[in-house]
Amino acid sequence: MMQELIPIAWGLLGIVTGTAGTIVGAGGGFILVPVLMMIDPTLPPTTVTAVSLAVVAANATSGSIAYALKGRVVWPFAAWFSIWSLPGAALGIWLVARVPRQYFAPVFAVLLIALALYAGVRSRGAEKKGHEVVLGKDNATKGALMSVGVGTLATFLGIGGGIVHVPLMVYWLQFPPHLATATSHVVLAVTALGSTAMHMTRGDLSGQWHRVIPLGLGMIVGAQIGAGLSTRVNGPWIMRVLAVGLIIVAVRLLLAH
DSSP, X not given: OGGGOOHHHHHHHHHHHHHHHHHHTSTTHHHXXXXXXXXXXXXXXXXXXXXXXXXXXXXXXXXXXXXXXXXXXXXXXXXXHHHHXXXXXXXXXXXXXXXXXXXXXHHHHHHHHHHHHHHHHTGGGGXXXXXXXXXXXXXXXXXXXXXXXXXXXXXXXXXXXXXXXXXXXXXTSOOOHHHHHHHHHHHHHHHHHHHHHHHHXXXXXXXXXXXXXXXXXXXXXXXXXHHHHHTTSOHHHHHHHHHHHHHHHHHHHHHHO
């Protein structure tokens, strides 16, 4: 049961999750949510997503600072995506309170498998030469629609959004993968912080801080490790590692369900 885990175990989980999540620009929520659900099957979706988003907020903020110092954040896109992700986040929180636990797990697993297949098939196209990405009218419209949808879906699932945002940025907006992961992390930080504040006003984090704090501290450390390692991994491998991880987590979640 979740109550039996000691703070150091949560901290180590946070480091591993934060490292992996930062490398692919996803924040780690896609790992943490199924882990929480498998550790304690009695937790309602609102609590699972609230804990995950609070921890992802710490990871994404730490990772965003690291990526910003490396000069890899495309700030016009980061600001535009962040603005449009917040209305979606509010809608996602409203939805998760209305979905029973028995439906939440299968929906989450199916989404992970779909994303894994997409990322795996398209991984060869992920190695893009460095080029300038411009926030023109077309990309602004696509980015707004994408961010509202991603904000809704990701907050509903408690994953922050990077795991959906990065593939869309790479394949729909033609971002180089390393710029996509860095820019996505900034958007993820804003969305997760906003979502956490909304969850706190609802009382969804009540009684969870003894888990959130060690997890969050571990995620902060993991974000710095992941940001450093990401420069050593090329675009296709980022997408392939992401695909394999998604399938493993999805299958484990379905078996546990």
